[in-house]
Structures are given as C-alpha cells and as structure tokens.
Amino acid sequence: MVEKRINELVEILNKASYEYHTLDAPTITDQEYDDYYAELVKLEAAHPEFVRDDSPTVRVGGTIIESFNKIVHEVPMMSLDDIFNDEEILDFDEKVRKVVEHPTYVCELKIDGLSVSLLYKNGKFVRGATRGDGTTGEDITHNVKTIKSVPLSLPKPLDIEVRGEIYMPKKSFTMLNEQRRLKGEKEFANPRNAAAGSVRQLDSKVAAERNLDTFLYHIPNASDYGVKTQKEALEFMKSLNFIVNPNIKYCEKIEEVIAYIKYWQEHRDELPYEIDGVVIKVNDLDEQHKLGFTARVPKWGIAYKFPAVEVLTKLIGIEFCVGRTGKITPRADLAPVHLAGSIISSVTLHNEDYIKEKDIKIGDVVAIHKAGDVIPEVVCVKKERRTGDEIPFVMATTCPICGSKLVRKETEAAYFCLNPKCDARKIEGLIHYASRDAMYLEGFGESIVEDFYNKGFLHTFADYYTLDEHKEELKELEGFGERSIQKLLDAAEASKENSLERLLFGLGIRHVGKKTARILAEAYNDMDHLIAATYDELCIIPDIGDIIAKSVVDYFKDDVNITLITRLKELELNMTYKGKPKELSELFNEKTFVLTGTLNMPRETAKERIEYRGGKVTSSVTKQTDVVVVGTSPGSKYKKAQELGIEIWDEEQFVNNLNL
Helix, strand or coil: CHHHHHHHHHHHHHHHHHHHHCCCCCCCCHHHHHHHHHHHHHHHHHCHHHCCCCCHHHHHCCCECCCCCEEECCCCCCCCCEECCHHHHHHHHHHHHCCCCCCCEEEEEEECCEEEEEEEECCEEEEEEECCCCCEEEECHHHHCCCCCCCCECCCCCCEEEEEEEECCHHHHHHHHHHHHHCCCCCCCCHHHHHHHHHCCCEHHHHHCCCCEEEEEECCCHHHHCCCEHHHHHHHHHHCCCCCCCCCEEECCHHHHHHHHHHHHHHHHHCCCCEEEEEEEECEHHHHHHHCECCCCECCEEEEECCCCCEEEEEEEEEEEECCCCEEEEEEEEEEEEECCEEEEEEECCCHHHHHHHCCEECCEEEEEEECCCEEEEEEECHHHCCCCCEECCCCCECCCCCCEEEECCCCCCEEECCCCCHHHHHHHHHHHHCCCCCCCCCCCHHHHHHHHHCCCCCCHHHHHHHHHHHHHHHCCCCCCHHHHHHHHHHHHHHCCCCHHHHHHHHCCCCCCHHHHHHHHHHHCEHHHHHCCCHHHHHHCCCCCHHHHHHHHHHHHCHHHHHHHHHHHHCCCCCECCCCCCCCCCCCCCCEEEEECECCCCHHHHHHHHHHCCCEEECCCCCCCCEEEECECCCHHHHHHHHHCCEEEEHHHHHHHHCC
C-alpha cells in the first residue's frame, strides 16, 4: 500500500509540475501541491526503498560531488557561424539555394544561456552535460535534476538525446543579485554568467536555489524517430514534455526571416529572459544533410547576432600590457559601466596608431559597444564633452615589466619588448601553452601559472612535466593538497599524447595560430620534418604565406627553441600528427562506422583511430552505415544493424583491424 501511494503521489506531483512549468496552466492549487509534497516526503523518509528516480523530491538538491567528470559527446555539439546584417542573411540564403532549390526556414530566438545535452534511457533521465569544447563536456546531471522544467521521465520509454539551453529568467536573476547584495557578496554581471555559475556548482543544493529554466531545440538524430523537419522535431520534443520556446517562426521566404529578426530586435526587452539574436535553420532534415558541414559549423544554420548597444563612460587611465610575443598593448581603464549584460571596466586600445586615429585622451568620455555583441571596444570620443583637463596619450618607450627599450618594427603597428627573459612574456607564454586550444593542461589557470612561475617551479614548457619533483614544496602552498596536486600532474601527463598541431600552437610560434598549426602538422606529419622545412617549401603550402614561412624558419633556427623541443622529446611528448595518415586503411577509408555498447577503449579514442584511418563515425545506424562496432550490453543500434544486414565487428575484431 505504501509503495502504491508513493507512486500515486509522484504521478500527481509530476503532472502538476508539468502543467505549471511547461504548460503554464496549473490544475491544482499551491496548497494542494504542498500537501501532496509533504505527504510524499514523509512516506519516502519512512520507506527509502520505494523512492523513485523521478520523484520531485530529488529536485531540492543536496547531492555534492568532488569534481566534474568529462563526457564525450557521441555527436559533437557544434556551434553556428555568426552574421550581423541583412546582407549576410541574404548571402546565407543564396548559398543554401545553390544546393536546395526551394528552402524553407525555422527561426528560433537565440537564448542567452548555457548549452546543455540531456540523455534519456528507456524514458528515464540519466545524464546532463555541458557543451564544453563541442567534443567533450562536463557531467552536470546532479544540477540538471534540480531544474523543475526538465522531465525526469518521459511519456514514452525512449532512448533519446535532446539539446538546448539552460538559462536564468530575468526575475530569478534580479532576486539572486538582491540576495547576494544583502550578504555582501559580489553580484553576477548578467543572467548568462549566473546560469553558467549555477550549473557548475559541486553542491546541487546551490543550483536548486537559483531557479534555472530550459528551452530545448535540437535532436541530434531526429530522423531515427520518424521526424523529417526541424518544425516536427520541435513538436516532437513538446509531445515528450520538454519546454520548447513558443516564439518559433516557420518561414517560406527569406524576407519573412528578416521581418522576424527585426520584430524581436525591437521587442527583446519584453521577454522574461535574455536573448542575443535569432537562429535560422533550414527546416527539412534531408536538405540539411545535403548541405552538410564545414570543419567546424553546419552549412544549414546560422546565428544572427543583434547589433551592439552603445554606452558612455569615462576613460580614467591607460596601462600597457605585455603579451607572450612581447607585443605591448595599451589598455584603457574605464569607470565601470553595464553594457549588453556585462560590467565593463577595461577595453583594449590595440596600438598607438589606433589611439591617435580616434584621438583618445585620458579623461575623455568615450562611447563603447560590444563588437559582435561579445568584445567591448571604443567607438568614438565625445569631444564635445571635453573640459580641457584631458591628458594626451604618450606611448611607452620601455617595457613596463622588465624596463627594456621597446622597438616598433617597420611592418608592425605595435611596439615589442624583445627581451626573451622578460617575466611577463614568459608567464603569458606559459599560460598560452596550457590553454584549452593549445596543450590543454586542465587546472593550470592564469593565477596558478603565475604563482608557480614566481615560486620558481615553472620557467619553460618542459617544467610542466617535472612538477612531481616539487610535490612536497607544492603541498606547502595554500590551497594545494595531495589530490589537487595530483590532478595537475595527471593533466600534464595526459597532454603528452596530444597531436602535433596542439604542440605547435602551444609553442607560441609567431603568426602560427590554431588553424595554421593544423595545416603545418598535416603537411609535415612530424616535428623533425617540419624543423627541416625550408622557406621555399613552406611558401608552396596553401594558406602559408611568406610571413608565416619566415616566422617558422626563424623559430627553428633558434638553438634555444631546438633545445626546448629536444627536452620535450626526452619527456616523451608526442611529436606526430594524429590526423589522417598518408596511406589510409582499406578497412576504414571512406567508410561510415557506428559504435554501440560499452567498449574497453574510450569511445573518443576509438573515434579518433577510425578517423585517423580515413573513416567517419556517426551516431545512427542507417542504410549508409558500413560497420557497427559492438561492445558489451549493446542497445537498439545492434538490432537495427542485424535487421539491415550491416557488417558487425566485436571489439576484439575492431582492435585487430586497427593493427593491420
């Protein structure tokens, strides 16, 4: 009888919660809800063996984790390219029409929140994950469970992943900052930061108190459920009790898209949540498939970003910052001001020419906006507001850190500190090496790198890999225990396996950005061949001009750099490109693979090894699938592969074929 009553109460309360939070049409009073809830809490406390995973009591939080586990997305969570005006909208439509004769579009409000992936097995919620870098995110299941609009069980026993946005409503944001103000705590700059900070709490009780919400808008493998369009995908998610934004617009002409954007650009402030643009997607999923993807974004979707808002503030000083290449960048200190949801207190002034062109003086009132709604910049000086007390700008002549004389090169607009021993240059270089897009030494933030440098533990990139020699000394530092130190050591050790392009980018070779590093790694395959490359050879490579070629040759001519690379080799860092090899395996090349079940090999590693041999990995089994790799406890993909007569490998066969 007790179990039956608990089940009844869970069903009543979950239905009431869905009607209240999703449909905005409650059928029971708050008092009735509270009475049912109190009864359920009492019964569950007396009979914990009957507590259900989808009980509303799990939403109050209280789960505390030690750290966030990494989650590898089976289908990457790709971002969209940004556009900023009508001309770019029309250009997007023109590109689509080169592939699709009569496209239709679905327009969705671009919610200013945090991307999330929700995974359900047999209709039960099992995992929530952040987007991360698109390939690997963080497990935030304990916090997602506290969000009342996220269903813990679905009306159908489906295995499904849905994606969307976690956001903080304006009302919740105002209340949160009021509470923090009363406690003397620092206020959040905007709802997006507040939402992101909330879902990254180790204690789920904190997230539960923040009143977060969600909008869902994407199913990675929608066609597996008989869905043929984005419009149908949104309706399908609604039928599963997910909250879908009500302000969706189906458009048959691009002019309708432009009109929709203009309307919400004018009415965005009327919404109870923040938006920063409009997302435009080709509606038909088959047409999306035809359009395909670039290396980093889909060709069937685009994000229109609303124009930046301008605000006025006072420029109260100019400081000079030293970058890892020695470049000196003037930075304006501003009287703090709110701009497009953030508090801005500083902005880059780029270089001397930029300042002279805009006639910027210390004490000026300046107009600033966010370029692309992201990066704050000075638009102009309000010269009519000058009082005569303004101080003209004077470019520094010596490095603010080491005192060396600054040099302006003939082909450069900037000044440089050429002292290779300058502390600021070394610290910035070490921070860059450890950054996400370079070697990604997780945990090595700016403050830790600077502290370790000042304590003498870090001076070159190689020192990251010998920190175990200072383990006892590190324990003496405030905030560093056995566990936190070991995490840093493990992060450094893991980075040794990175592909060559990450190392090249991390080394900080002048003019070699992330994309150029990959081009060089793919062209030369290993470090030794790249070191031996001549200027003329480098210039032949597409996208490698004479400036980059000269920079690469100059870098490897320097004995100090060669000594560093030799030391990194001794420390067993990978020096080869792990992308596509020159001789592709016939077993894998141009074939489509699907992975299912639990593999002994990490799934991301399996994916990389397939791609390395010329294959590709998808999430759904279709007639176009060539091979399904099956681990233990495989799911419906295995059965579907059998039904379609697709070749099936177990893990032992997969590993053997990798080694052929």
